[in-house]
Amino acid sequence: MLESLIESGGVRHDWTCEEARTLIAAPFGDLMQLAQMVHRRHFDAGEVQISTLLNIKTGGCPEDCAYCSQSVHHKTGVGAERLMSVDAVRAAAVRARDAGATRFCMGAAWRGPHRRDMDSVCEMIAEVRSLGMETCATLGLLEDGQAEQLKAAGLDYYNHNIDTSEAHYGKIVTTRDFSDRLDTLARVRAAGINVCCGGIVGMGEDREDRADMLRTLATLPQHPESVPINMLVAVPGTPLADMPPLDELELVRTIATARIMMPRSMVRLSAGRLEIGPAAQALCFLAGANSIFSGNMLLTTPNPDPSEDHELFQRLGLRPMPPDAATAS
Ligand code: SAM
Ligand code: DTB
Numbered sequence: 001m002l003e004s005l006i007e008s009g010g011v012r013h014d015w016t017c018e019e020a021r022t023l024i025a026a027p028f029g030d031l032m033q034l035a036q037m038v039h040r041r042h043f044d045a046g047e048v049q050i051s052t053l054l055n056i057k058t059g060g061c062p063e064d065c066a067y068c069s070q071s072v073h074h075k076t077g078v079g080a081e082r083l084m085s086v087d088a089v090r091a092a093a094v095r096a097r098d099a100g101a102t103r104f105c106m107g108a109a110w111r112g113p114h115r116r117d118m119d120s121v122c123e124m125i126a127e128v129r130s131l132g133m134e135t136c137a138t139l140g141l142l143e144d145g146q147a148e149q150l151k152a153a154g155l156d157y158y159n160h161n162i163d164t165s166e167a168h169y170g171k172i173v174t175t176r177d178f179s180d181r182l183d184t185l186a187r188v189r190a191a192g193i194n195v196c197c198g199g200i201v202g203m204g205e206d207r208e209d210r211a212d213m214l215r216t217l218a219t220l221p222q223h224p225e226s227v228p229i230n231m232l233v234a235v236p237g238t239p240l241a242d243m244p245p246l247d248e249l250e251l252v253r254t255i256a257t258a259r260i261m262m263p264r265s266m267v268r269l270s271a272g273r274l275e276i277g278p279a280a281q282a283l284c285f286l287a288g289a290n291s292i293f294s295g296n297m298l299l300t301t302p303n304p305d306p307s308e309d310h311e312l313f314q315r316l317g318l319r320p321m322p323p324d325a326a327t328a329s
């Protein structure tokens with residue numbers, strides 16, 4: 001019965017909320033079986049793409065995202081720092097490349113980049129690219145012309161998450177709208193940059209919100225090439241500090257549903273791996289996740305040690321994905 005949703009075998013852009021909600025709520029075994037089938041149709045299920053994150057501008061962000069440690073609206077102990085130097089970014093990228101990462105993602109705690117920052121960021125992108133890695137940046141909302149500037153500098157991917165469903169968005173952020181995020185995503189796409197867009201689970205939303213968030217992504221004119229699914233890291237001092245942890249199987253269901261609805265996208269098991277532990281991570285890979293962030297730190301919170309990831313890959317028979325395989329067949 002679930003199989004009828006993927007009968008055409010192709011990539012669908014006409015998903016309905018009802019279909020997304022049916023998938024995410026299906027009996028666990030049925031959902032997992034379908035996700036596995038779709039995953040194996042398009043990818044080598046033994047391969048996981050490895051990205052590295054670097055916070056190039058920490059803290060002091062004027063936005064009020066309820067989950068974020070870097071907002072000036074919350075007292076989290078994360079101070080505002082200046083934009084890193086190009087040399088320091090280059091050195092971090094060399095370390096990431098030598099540790100096996102194929103994509104280097106630079107994050108900045110901005111509402112969006114100021115004009116004066118664009119030259120430095122473009123220089124960073126060109127440096128990282130010259131090291132032979134794919135480049136990714138997450139800098140917030142983009143204005144006219146900025147996506148084109150980033151593209152010209154050699155940017156491969158832009159990360160810009162919709163974070164949650166449109167209905168739940170106003171409970172999480174008040175300093176911008178859901179539609180502002182979609183506008184930037186359209187600018188990125190129009191500039192010819194690959195789109196990395198996903199969200200966070202465990203922010204007090206319900207299962208239907210998670211389905212609706214995926215439906216928004218899967219009905220974009222082109223699916224995001226990467227879909228990061230983050231489990232909320234409840235940061236002390238943020239409004240979501242006391243949010244009870246979401247059942248891990250709900251994260252697994254979200255990943256499986258993303259895999260089925262966006263069959264050719266890379267689905268990244270992003271923040272929250274430290275919190276869920278190895279067994280739940282294994283289920284996420286079975287559900288069709290095929291990308292992770294490697295390195296002890298995400299932006300401001302810890303991530304599993306690379307040696308633990310290596311051990312988990314050994315236990316599960318997983319291998320790092322070579323750079324050119326990150327395009328689904
Ligand atoms: N300021 C830019 C923006 O908002 O797009 C870029 C950096 S922002 C920190 C990147 C993404 O990280 C957010 O959209 C959110 O999905 C994720 N994120 C931030 N804090 C998180 C947390 N505590 N737990 C899980 N995901 C988080
Ligand atoms: C994404 O979806 N997750 C990453 C990356 N894109 C930029 C960020 C996770 C941040 C987790 C909280 C922190 O370390 O501050």
Ligand code: SF4
Pocket residue numbers: 061062063064065068069070071108109110111140
């Ligand atoms: Fe700023 Fe991004 Fe954090 Fe929101 S998620 S407060 S925009 S750094």
